[in-house]
Amino acid sequence: MPHTYNPKDLPFKRKLIGISEKTMTIHHDKLYVGYVNKRNEIEKKLETVDRSAANATYSDLGELKRQESFAANGQILHESYFNVLGGEGSRASGALLKKIEENFGSYEKWEEDFKACGMAARGWVVLAYDTNDGYLHNYAADSHNTGGIWGAIPIVVLDVYEHAYFIDYGSDRKAYIEDYMKNLNWQPAEHLYESLVKLPAHGH
Numbered sequence: 562m563p564h565t566y567n568p569k570d571l572p573f574k575r576k577l578i579g580i581s582e583k584t585m586t587i588h589h590d591k592l593y594v595g596y597v598n599k600r601n602e603i604e605k606k607l608e609t610v611d612r613s614a615a616n617a618t619y620s621d622l623g624e625l626k627r628q629e630s631f632a633a634n635g636q637i638l639h640e641s642y643f644n645v646l647g648g649e650g651s652r653a654s655g656a657l658l659k660k661i662e663e664n665f666g667s668y669e670k671w672e673e674d675f676k677a678c679g680m681a682a683r684g685w686v687v688l689a690y691d692t693n694d695g696y697l698h699n700y701a702a703d704s705h706n707t708g709g710i711w712g713a714i715p716i717v718v719l720d721v722y723e724h725a726y727f728i729d730y731g732s733d734r735k736a737y738i739e740d741y742m743k744n745l746n747w748q749p750a751e752h753l754y755e756s757l758v759k760l761p762a763h764g765h
């Protein structure tokens with residue numbers, strides 16, 4: 562049975578610094594919802610696709626599987642991105658701040674690297690808690706389905722696709738990233754991190 566995904570509402574109401582309502586409406590209502598709808602469409606087609614014709618050069622199953630990872634990550638990464646917006650910037654606190662300081666040297670060093678990754682990537686920057694090594698990493702991805710590390714859970718996600726900023730900032734991605742930091746809501750990130758580190762350690 563295919564699983565049906567339902568788009569989530571934007572989790573914040575407040576006006577963002579620098580990022581317009583127009584950008585957010587297009588980003589959420591058209592692009593994000595589009596990924597969720599396409600994921601559902603793919604799931605449905607996977608029910609009846611001809612598996613006997615599976616082929617790595619071209620096959621319906623192959624294409625559905627490739628685009629499944631694109632649509633699924635498009636959904637997941639956008640939900641994580643929206644989830645940490647609508648706050649007042651500042652900085653992480655509590656256990657997450659402590660872990661950032663441990664793994665990056667200081668909050669400032671983490672932020673410097675995160676923002677630089679935002680200038681270097683073509684799609685996403687993800688502060689992730691990697692369950693493989695128990696460390697926080699800034700991972701960068703050039704598209705939804707390249708560059709992700711399996712087992713790494715996104716904590717703070719930055720979208721650097723042009724659709725995230727071009728209407729408001731033109732080509733000035735640096736200014737967008739500065740404003741993104743000012744709009745950060747750390748609370749959901751802190752709660753997520755705390756819930757992850759409470760998970761029982763898995764044995765090898």
Ligand SMILES: [Fe+2]
Pocket residue numbers: 588592639720722724725
């Ligand atoms: Fe996006």
